[in-house]
Amino acid sequence: MPFQEDPVLCGKHAWLKRAAPCESGVLNVLRELLDKRLELTQHDGDEFFDAEMNARLTLSRLMQQRKGGKAVVWAHNSHVGDARSTSKGELRNELNVGQLCKEEWGADCSIIGCGTNTGTVAAADEWDEPMQIMKVNPSRADFYERLTHDSSVARFLLDLREDHTGSELRKALLQSRQERFIGVIYRPHTERRSHYTDAILPEQLDAYVWFDESHAVQPFETAQPHEPPCAGETYPFGL
Known part of the structure; x- marks a missing residue:
C-alpha cells in the first residue's frame, strides 16, 4: 500500500x-x-x-506446474547470460536468472544474447527519470562488440555451442574480453566504468545475435496513468 x-x-x-x-x-x-x-x-x-x-x-515452479512445457524469458544480457562467466559472478558472487536456469536445466536451457556496435536506445540516465532516446557510443577497441563489428557483417546469428563453432573462432572468443551491458539505465559519459564487464562469451551464452546498428524500441506509452492498480491487477491478494 x-x-x-x-x-x-x-x-x-x-x-x-x-x-x-x-x-x-x-x-x-x-x-x-x-x-x-x-x-x-x-x-x-x-x-x-x-x-x-x-x-x-519463480520460473522453476512454473515449469513444474506445466509438465513438458517450454518458456521464453526476455531480459537484458546481464540477466540472462550465465553470471559465472562474467566478472560480476566470478569476483562479486552475483547471481542472475541465466546462471540459475543453467544450474537447474543444463543443456535444456538455451541462452541467446544480443549485441550492437552503435545506434540508439530507449533508456534513462538515472532511476525514476523519464525515458529518452539516446545515441549509443561506438564499441571500444579489443572488446567483444568491436570484434564482431570488425567482421563487417551487418547482422548475424552466431551459434556459440562447442560443436557448432569453428576451432579458430572459438579459440578467439574464449579469450576473456569486455562486454557491454545496456539496460534500463544508460550513461554514455561513464560507459567504460558503468556498462562494461569481463566475460567469456561462449561460456556465458549459447548463441549471439548481432546488429551492427540498432534502433530504440517504440513504446506503446511513455508513462503509466497516475492511479493505483485496479483490482484485476492485484487479484487475489494484492501482492
Whole structure:
C-alpha cells in the first residue's frame, strides 16, 4: 500500500534496504498457501497456482506446474547470460536468472544474447527519470562488440555451442574480453566504468545475435496513468 502510487519506489527501497517492509507479510501469505496446498488444489488447482505465483514468482515452479512445457524469458544480457562467466559472478558472487536456469536445466536451457556496435536506445540516465532516446557510443577497441563489428557483417546469428563453432573462432572468443551491458539505465559519459564487464562469451551464452546498428524500441506509452492498480491487477491478494 505505501507504494501503490509509485511502484518503482518499492523496488528501489528493496534494493537499497535489501528488503521491502512488506517482505514478512508476503512470506506469511506464502507459508499459509503452502500449508493449505492439498485442501486448495483439491478445490481448484488452477486458482491455487495463480495465488501462489502472486507470492512466489519463480520460473522453476512454473515449469513444474506445466509438465513438458517450454518458456521464453526476455531480459537484458546481464540477466540472462550465465553470471559465472562474467566478472560480476566470478569476483562479486552475483547471481542472475541465466546462471540459475543453467544450474537447474543444463543443456535444456538455451541462452541467446544480443549485441550492437552503435545506434540508439530507449533508456534513462538515472532511476525514476523519464525515458529518452539516446545515441549509443561506438564499441571500444579489443572488446567483444568491436570484434564482431570488425567482421563487417551487418547482422548475424552466431551459434556459440562447442560443436557448432569453428576451432579458430572459438579459440578467439574464449579469450576473456569486455562486454557491454545496456539496460534500463544508460550513461554514455561513464560507459567504460558503468556498462562494461569481463566475460567469456561462449561460456556465458549459447548463441549471439548481432546488429551492427540498432534502433530504440517504440513504446506503446511513455508513462503509466497516475492511479493505483485496479483490482484485476492485484487479484487475489494484492501482492
